[in-house]
Amino acid sequence: MKGAKILLECLKKEGVEVMFGISGGSVIDIFDALYDEPAIKYYLTRHEQGAAHAADGYARATGKVGVCIATSGPGATNLVTGIATAYMDSVPIVAITGQVYSHLIGNDAFQEADVTGITRPITKHNYLIKSVEELAVTxxxxxxxxxxxxxxPVVIDIxxxxxxxxxxxxxxxxxKIRGYKPTYSGHPKQIDKAAEIINAAKQPVLYVGGGAIISGAHEELKQLAEKAQIPVTTxxxxxxxxxxxxxxxxxxxxxxGTGYANHAVTNCDLLIAVGSRFDxxxxxxxxxxxxxxxxxxxxxxxxxxxxxVDVDVPIVGDARNILTELTKRIENPSAESWIEQIDAWKKKYPLCYNQGDDIIKPQYVVEQIYEATKGEAIIVTEVGQNQMWAAQFYKYTRPRTFLSSGGLGTMGYGFPAAIGAQVGCPDKIVFDIAGDGSIQMNIQEITTAVANKLPVKVAILNNSFLGMVRQWQDLFYDxxxxxxDLVTNPDFVKVAEAFGATGIRAARPDEVRKAIDKALETPGPVFLDFIVDRSENVFPMVPAGASIHEMIGIIEGMA
Amino acid sequence: MRHTISVLVENKSGVLARVAGLFSGRGYNIDSLNVAETEDTTVSRMTIVARGDDKILEQITKQLNRLVDVIKVNDLSTEKHVERELVMIKVSSQPGNRSEIIHIADIFRANIVDVGHEAMIIAVTGNEEKIAALINILNPYGIKEIARSGRVAIVRGK
Known part of the structure; x- marks a missing residue:
């Protein structure tokens, strides 16, 4: 069997059903094998970065491994941002890249790049395969x-x-990989020690990161939080x-973050970090x-x-196992006065904004998407203000429904990742909450959505600014x-139409909900161009270098 | 504080780059690094001398352990071990002072491995202090070049 065919057989053995990518000279044999392979559905993206993000979005939404493929040289280097994005957020993707003939490696051949060298610091591991015998085991x-x-992410350069x-x-x-043995079950003595501290705590807080979602620990987290009466911030x-x-x-x-989360953390007597890394x-x-x-x-x-930070009780292992073990050992819930204090902070420091009659506030758009989708959509974001408003004003209730580039902060992530999520979850509503700056970084993927009839909805919070940087310049740079300034933005409605998608614009608050409902009724991809308040800032905000309880822009509600 | 870290790795191409890249990418400094095959030809030993406080060393050790090709990491500073370095010193010498230099080499149990009209090469094995002392004493004669192997180390047998 030819190497290219062997590769596809291996992918099938690993349960791969879809692959995102772009063809080219060094992977043409793989595409030739794909011609006869009905079990793997191939999605042709319009840029390799889109393929990497789509594989990432697919992986985050489904929990399966996402696969992308690109040719040698520029194809592979175009994957790099997507691979780095997946690396920072611990997303399982396998990126397959073609490499020039093995006898040409190192000769500056046409479309040659040292892909394992380039991706070494942004992959969990990578491989260069020079002979077909190594392929299957690799x-x-x-x-x-x-x-x-x-x-x-793991790169296989072939x-x-x-x-x-x-x-x-x-x-x-x-x-058998002798240098790779992840620890799954936490050390029992450490768990005992942790349980003892939890039982003695009066004002504990659970501080939960992406690791809890990866581990599938949401039920176990809820059980622990409820039994021990511990407020949860994520x-x-x-x-x-x-x-x-x-x-x-x-x-x-x-x-x-919310004022009440930051005050709770500042005042807690015990912080239980679960799958988070004190970023x-x-x-x-x-x-x-x-x-x-x-x-x-x-x-x-x-x-x-x-x-x-220095940790009192470290526990290495899988969050789900460890939370289950911890819950068994809980005897004393936290003080009721602590929960009442949290309720008081929630009243005092609510997330808020003022929606008037004339100009759309971006937060309002996010809230209306929440209402219209009944909180059941998969929300994907770009990076910047749009990302923070999407995080603050949509209420997430289930794992794998919020996909965002957190660690690397990659503008241009959202739209292709939403495409990948839609491929993985065809029955779900997938909404990309975007900025007018970010969306232009991978806007070409609209073709991918149109060609594959993927009904991804894109809500552009259009303030004609690179808004988060504008906010910093306004607040900290006089x-x-x-x-x-992005006032020379294209007409996003016309852009959508030119690509064969639907474009809808809303410029007044009373048009927002109608536009969202119309988008949800429209088959295929839709761009929603919301013309929002240009000067709106993301608040509350902890200025860089300040303590998290020293927030600016916080409006005290009715105490 | 200086630490000697012994790292057993897969004997594959690219592993050195992974380890070296980890140090440069995370801003750790390497004083010396030695790598060669062990008694098992599929395994290489890297002996790395690095500087840092306990916290940095803990991170270095953990980050090294994250590499798939790294089999075992040992901070030898916490264990009884033997360490040596091989140094070759090319020192200026004329017929008039040659025997004097040979005498110094003898005292340090170093070997003369090459003699020319204007220079000789002394090879010495030892720990850091011994090598520093020899270099110090040879300095006035004029040291032309030094090549050092970097430290190698091994845990004492039980």
């Missing part, structure tokens, strides 16, 4: 590494001759791990982050523990707006 290893432990050479196809049943990537409609939910914490956007000034709290840190990656 694919098996790659999928194993991508999906286990702390997941992440020389053209390895694709063309024949060998006997044997798929290994088992593989990171951006943790949204959906705990229902935001729950009394114990504090919403998101950090730079643009600087979460902690603000480290010295004053949860200053009076003991810290329990549960993470599958030992390197995430004690990286930024309003010297530099390089952020």
């Amino acid at each position: 694919v098996k290893e790659a999928f194993h590494i991508a999906r286990t432990g702390r997941p992440g 020389a053209k001759d390895a694709q063309r050479t024949e060998t006997e196809f044997v798929y290994p049943e088992n593989i 990171t951006l990537l943790g949204l959906g791990s705990f229902p935001e409609t729950h009394r114990l939910s504090l919403g998101m914490l950090g730079m643009h 600087d956007r979460v902690t603000g000034k480290l010295e004053t982050f949860a200053p009076n709290a003991k810290i329990i840190h549960i993470d599958i990656d030992p390197a995430a523990i004690s990286k930024n 309003g010297r707006l530099s390089g952020v």
Whole structure:
């Protein structure tokens, strides 16, 4: 069997049903094999970056491994941002790249790039395959590494001759990688110790990140929170791990987190971190982050523990296992006065904005999408103000319903990721909440959506600015707006129509809901161009370097 | 503080780049690095001398362990071990001072491995202090070049 065919057989053995990518000279043999392969559905994107993000969105929405493919040289380098995005957010994708003939490697051949070299710091692992004999075992290893432990992207770079050479196809049943053994069950003594501290805590907070979603620990998290009466705040990537409609939910914490989440963390006596990594956007000034709290840190990656803060009880392992074990050991719930205090903060520091009659507020659009979709959509975001408003004003209740580039902060992620999510979840409503800047970074993927009849809805919160940078320049750079004005934006309705999609514009508040409803009734992809208040800022906000309880732009509600 | 870290890795191409890239990418400094095959030809040992406080060393160790091709990481500073370095020193020498230099080499149990009209090469094995002392004493004669192997180390047998 030829290497190219062996590759597809291996992918099928790994359960791969879809693949995103663009063809080219160094992968043409794989595409030739694909010609006879009905079991793998191929989605032709219009840029390799779109393929990588689509594989990522597919993986985040379904929990399966996403697969993308690109040719050597520029095809592979175009994947790089998508791979780095997946790496920072621990998303399991396998990126297959063609490489020039093995005898040409290192000769500066046409469309040659050192792909394993370029992707080394942004992959969990990568491989260069020069001979067909290595292929099957490598694919098996790659999928194993991508999906286990702390997941992440793996690149398989395959020389053209390895694709063309024949060998006997044997798929290994088992593989053994002596340097790779993730720990799943937490150390019982550490769990005992943690349970003891939880039982003694009066004012505990659960601080939950994307790891809880990856581990599938949402039910176990809820059980622990309810039994021990612990309020739950999540990171951006943790949204959906705990229902935001729950009394114990504090919403998101950090730079643009809720006032009540940040006050709860600042005043807690115990912080239980679950699959989160004390990112600087979460902690603000480290010295004053949860200053009076003991810290329990549960993470599958030992390197995430004690990286930024000193931890009292580290527990390495799978969040789901560990939370189950912890819940069994809970005897005392937290103090009722603590929950009442949280309720009081919620009343005092609500998320809010003022929607007038004339100009659309971007937050209102997000809330209306929440209403119209009954909170059941998969929300994907770009990066910047749109991302923060989507995080703040949509209430997430289930895991894998909020997809966003948190770690790398990749503008242009949302739309192709939404396409991948829609491919993985054809029966769900998928909404990309976008900015007018971000959407233009991968706008070509509208063709992919149209060609495949993928009904992705894109809500552009159009303020004709690179809004988050504009906000920083207004707040911290004396309003010297530099390089952020996008008044020369294209007409997004016409753009959508030119690509064969539907475009709808709303410029007044009373048009917002109608536009959303119309988009939901329209088959195929729709661009919604919401002309929103240009000067609206994302609040509350913790200025860089400040403590998280020192928020600006917070409006005190009725106490 | 300086730490000697012994890292067993898969003997494959690209592994050195992964380890070196980890150090440069995360801003850790390497004082010396030595890599060669072990008694098992599929495994190489890297001996890395790095500087940092306990917290940095903990991170280095954890990050090294994250690499799929890394089999085992040992911070030898916490264990009883033997370490050596091989250094070759090319020192200026004329017929008049040659025997004097040979005498110094003898005291340090170093070997003369090459003699020319204007220079000789001394090979010495030892720990850091011994090598520093020899270099110090040879300095006045004029050291032309030094090549060092980097530290190698192994845990003492039980």
